[in-house]
Amino acid sequence: MAKIRPLEDRVVIQQIEAEEKTSGGIFIPDTAKEKPQRGKVLSVGPGKLLDSGERSPIGVVEGDEVLFGKYAGTEIKVDGEEIKILRESDILAKILK
Numbered sequence: 001m002a003k004i005r006p007l008e009d010r011v012v013i014q015q016i017e018a019e020e021k022t023s024g025g026i027f028i029p030d031t032a033k034e035k036p037q038r039g040k041v042l043s044v045g046p047g048k049l050l051d052s053g054e055r056s057p058i059g060v061v062e063g064d065e066v067l068f069g070k071y072a073g074t075e076i077k078v079d080g081e082e083i084k085i086l087r088e089s090d091i092l093a094k095i096l097k
Helices: none
Strands: 010-015 038-044 065-068 074-078 081-087 091-095
Antiparallel strands (some): 010 038, 010 081
């Protein structure tokens, strides 16, 4: 996959697909699956430029697993793979392991 460097406070996310079956063992057809709202951070921008000329630090790093809003960000295709670019403020939570 091509390397993408986001600008400002944007983050590049690889979406993690929804589960194929429920915990009870029932398979979910593609038509009934929700849009994935979970992803892995691939790349992080330098941070938003503040009035003071400094950059605001971003709270996620490459490799973090995050939750984001259902319709947040912009989906694009790079080298045949779908990724999402969104602002740091669209990230709802970091998944702790």
